[in-house]
Amino acid sequence: MQKRNYNQACSLAVALDLIGERWTWLIIRALLTGPKRYGELLDQLPGIGTNLLADRLKSLTGLNVAEKSGQGRQAAYQLSETGEQLRPITHELIRWGRHFPAQMDANAVSRPEWDMLAIEAMFQPDRAEGVNAILEFILSGFNFHLVLRNQTCRAVTGPAINPDVKITSDSATLMAIANQQTTTQKAEQKIRLKIEGDREVFNLLFALFE
């Protein structure tokens, strides 16, 4: 029972044999925001079959793209170093996908973790020289933080240790400010935005991201 593959002497075809099947890249997307357990992956991949998720995870760990830690009830999956190298490629593919807003269905499902990776993808390293900051977010109740350092941006789930600023809001409000459809002041008045800490660091959001 050989898995279907292109069988071409071409690194692109090999890469697509490994991560080009349905759902596989989305599993990697989920793992790019940190280690996940089987059930968490199921939640972040609405519509995937449970057998398919198990198959893909076995394949990814077998290729050393991902790694399994723990057993049974405490099993968790995380990316290996090889898998981690898919992060910049995934960022670029996210940016490319923005050419097709019309393909985004109105009743499409959504998960806050997906926004985390989109934020990483919109980060502009060349504008961030010398920037060193930590921003904590609570967007619609979901908590994560951004680490800006050495002209890189990493989004991590959960609270930050010593954030420069803590932002409580939702993604729509922040997008509206970025697109200048409203202002920080107005959003705060309507209690759709709360800024605790260094407001200059908050403004980095609109200076360093697309």
Added chain:
Amino acid sequence: MQKRNYNQACSLAVALDLIGERWTWLIIRALLTGPKRYGELLDQLPGIGTNLLADRLKSLTGLNVAEKSGQGRQAAYQLSETGEQLRPITHELIRWGRHFPAQMDANAVSRPEWDMLAIEAMFQPDRAEGVNAILEFILSGFNFHLVLRNQTCRAVTGPAINPDVKITSDSATLMAIANQQTTTQKAEQKIRLKIEGDREVFNLLFALFE
């Protein structure tokens, strides 16, 4: 008859809905080396069903990732500007695929056009400051050329207008020289390599590429 899609509010999922199906990215790979006709695409995609190729091409042109020019006998397909933006992403995925040489089957099929894109992918822009050169290749009878300019590298099918150097060889020989398993002199003695023109430009091959 709705096409299967992830239906997620996530640009990555949208991108994968468009180019994540089987064969689609390989069609783009073929178009990245220049406009192709239907029959040429079939040849570069061994194993694809003829109906599937027609379906994918309709989908790609409908999304304005590719464009169709001409009709009937002279129909040809080429990438749009949006499709062209997949070039750097494809380069990175080619580089990533090199982590898995074991997955490359011994009796895998091969096409010289695939090497063209691999060469582009291995180009190191930061080593190419001020380089301005054109190299023409005839590898196992297949003719193409490289344009090095402004720290970019583009591989184009067919002969060059005024190449700085013309190289007649095969990819295995060039790889052997790059890996220092043999030397330029020895390869020339065995008539596995012929260099006409500027030998300094020929040596760029091993200075600017990985």
Added chain:
DNA sequence: CTGCATCCGCCTCGATACTG
């Protein structure tokens, strides 16, 4: 002969049920 469209067998996928 090139550029597709149609048809059919097969394999992957998606959903549900079930087990440790």
Added chain:
DNA sequence: CAGTATCGAGGCGGATGCAG
């Protein structure tokens, strides 16, 4: 909670047909 087993539906692969 973390998977495995099963089965119907649908996308895929190959052969064939056909029009320009």
